[in-house]
Amino acid sequence: MKSLMDGEYKVKLNGITHWIRVVGSENNTMPLVILHGGPGGNHYVFERTIGPLLSNSRTVIYYEQRGCGRTEKPSDDTKYSIDLLVEDFKSIQKWLDVKKVDLLGYSFGGELALEIALAAPTVINRIVLSGPSLINSEINKMVQITGICSVVDIQLYRQMQDVLKKVLTIDETYNKIWELADSKTVDLLLFENQEIAKRNREMWAESNLVNTGLMYKALKKNPVKIPLLDRLKEIQQETLIIAGAFDRNTGISISTLIHKELRNSEMVLFNNSAHFPDLEEPDKFNKIVHEFLEPLL
Known part of the structure; x- marks a missing residue:
């Protein structure tokens, strides 16, 4: 080196x-x-x-x-x-x-x-x-779809259920599910410990x-x-x-x-x-x- x-x-x-x-x-x-x-x-x-x-x-x-x-x-x-x-x-x-x-x-x-x-x-x-x-890959998109649906509250899950019931491609379903996801959903998706998720988001903000x-x-x-x-x-x-x-x-x-x-x-x-x-x-x-x-x- x-x-x-x-x-x-x-x-x-x-x-x-x-x-x-x-x-x-x-x-x-x-x-x-x-x-x-x-x-x-x-x-x-x-x-x-x-x-x-x-x-x-x-x-x-x-x-x-x-x-x-x-x-x-x-x-x-x-x-x-x-x-x-x-x-x-x-x-x-x-x-x-x-x-x-x-x-x-x-x-x-x-x-x-x-x-x-x-x-x-x-x-x-x-x-x-x-x-x-x-x-x-389609499997990565399916993992995320399932992951998001597994962490949201019941009201948001019902909205996502409506998307899942439609005859859509995996890409279309994936995009619509992500459109419904908010910052809380993203934190729950990415972290098991929500205190760490909070600190991570703070660092995202301070990084600019x-x-x-x-x-x-x-x-x-x-x-x-x-x-x-x-x-x-x-x-x-x-x-x-x-x-x-x-x-x-x-x-x-x-x-x-x-x-x-x-x-x-x-x-x-x-x-x-x-x-x-x-x-x-x-x-x-x-x-x-x-x-x-x-x-x-």
């Missing part, structure tokens, strides 16, 4: 000025690159919660994807695709001047981590997936970083030609999958599907967590990740 000091960097790569942050460089370990979710999210909460636990003994690299958080937005709203996100990662890896990195991707970041491993297999050492998604929705729209409109699930057997890297027992957003279903298709993976269940085990069970998350990335000899 080049002699990078801890700090924030703004680096022009692939026509986009990317925000990159280095923490824990004094540990001089193989870099652990963190991939955020969304699509269209950012690292603000992760940096202030589980991040410091990880960087106590690891060199941690954060970067925010094109059009996300503190990274520049493309001039063309359609310039979002899995291929472009993978090329951005490759450029960042070359800028870091490292031969290999570990990846930790949460939510959509888990899905992106797998795409990166497929596109740049010689660069990736080990992979950690926390609540990984398969955003364009907004998900424009542009990346999700572009990725939905232009999905990958061959679904990720059909390519997972090509991935050789050891992979740890972390799943919250109460994850209603991507669910144990998606983690299990990915686990079954990967050649070399293990799956750990977090019994007191929903979609964000890193926030709901941070000490266990930190311990499990460190043990996986640095196994005892």
